[in-house]
Amino acid sequence: MTSNPPPLPVRTARPAQHRFTWHHFTMLFSSTPRGTRLARYLAGERLDTWGIPYGSDSHDGLTLIVAELSANAVSHGRVPGRDFRLRLSAEDATVRVGVTDTRGERLPTLTEPSAADQEGGRGLLLVAALTDQWGWFHHPDGPGKTVWASLDVRPL
Template sequence: MHPETEASFAELSTTVRAFRRRIAATRRGARLARLLSIQQLAEWGVPRGSDASDTAALIVAELAANAVVHARVPGRDFELGLLLRAGVLRIEVTDTRADKRPMVAAPPSPDAESGRGLLLVTALAERWGVVEGAPPRKTVWVEVGV
C-alpha cells in the first residue's frame, strides 16, 4: 500500500458523530442546550464530570446565553450543533442576528457582573470564530480537544 492510500483510508475510517437541535431562544432554552450537550457527549463516551465534558458544557452555556441575551429575535429559535471527530469537538450555536457579532473586549473591572464570557471561551478553545449563514443567520463555533 502506498503512504498516500494509507492516509486516505485512515481519514475515511475516522468516526464522525453529529448532533443538531433547534432550541427556544429563552433562558430555559440556554440551560437545556448545556444539559443536552452533556448528555450527548456522555452517549459518545465522554464521561459526565470529566474535564472535556465540563469544558464543553461551559462553552455551550456561554454561547447559548449569548444567543438568548444578545441575539434573540422574538419567535425565532437558536440551534445547537455538536460534531465530534478524531478527538476534536466542534460546538456551533446558530442564531438569527448576523448583525450582532461576538467580540472579545478588554477584561472587565473586577467588580463587573458581566463581560467575561468570551474571554473564558477564548481561554478554553483551541480556536473559535464566526461564520455568516443564510441571512439573517450567523454561527459561532468553537473547537476543543476531547
C-alpha cells in the same frame, strides 16, 4: 500418515482508537434562559453518550462552552419568535460546538470587562481560554451568524 493442523492466524496489534469516529447532533432551542439550560443539559448527555464522561475536564469544558455560546445567543442574538440552533460534531478526537442565532448585525467581540465586579462580559473570554480555536461566520442560508469553538479531547 499424520496431518499437521492448519497454522493459527497471526494477530497484529490494532492501532489505538479514539473514543469516537464521527458523531453529529443538532437541535433548535427557544431563545430563553430555559432554552440555554436545556441546550447545556442535552449537550452534556450527548457528550457522555459519545464517550466523553461526566466529570472529565473535556466534558466540563465543553458543557461550559455550550452554556456560554447559548447564553450569548439568547442575550445578544435574540430576535423575538426565533430560536437558536446548537450543533455538536465530533470527528476523531475533536469536538466542535456551533451556536447559530438570527442577529447577524451583532457580531461577537473579545473584550475585557471594564470592572472586576461587572456581571457580564466574560463569556467569550472563557470560550477562548477553554478551546483550541473559536470564531464566527455569517449564516449562509439567511440572517444571523454562527459562533463556533473546537476542542481536542484526546487524553493526555
